[in-house]
Amino acid sequence: MRRSAGLLLYRRTGDGLEVLLGHMGGPFHARRDKGAWTVPKGEYGDDEPAWDAARREFQEELGLPPPEGGAAVPLGEVRQSGGKLVTVWAVEADLDPAAVVPGTFRMEWPPRSGRTAEFPELDRVAWLSLAAAREVIVSAQTAFLDRLAEHSG
16 A cells, blocks of 8 residues: 655635645646645655655755744544545644745656656645635645534534
């Protein structure tokens, strides 16, 4: 079974909570918004604790160290449509999306062309209200938004 772990940053504003999401990079998501935004996360193996993987993946995906000091709120797990089990923690912190330097991945593109292209893991990162996030996040991950709202309510 494939497993991923990630950190969902949140901040309190005059208009309520905002969460930091990333738009998945690469050609499959380039023209999509709905279902193309995600908690910064990544896969890990049996030899790595999920918490350590969440912090490592935050650094790899955003090019910034994970926030220190804030209490991590476990938001549990969800199973995405492809079967991947995702574990997420919420951390209250602020971050400037302009400071993000995303990691990259390589894939054959165009398909069956024999050419390899490099794409950013996340092609943009933004703070979104919970309502706006619900509109664009990977559908299974809406549970994390609901759990965060319950925790902070």
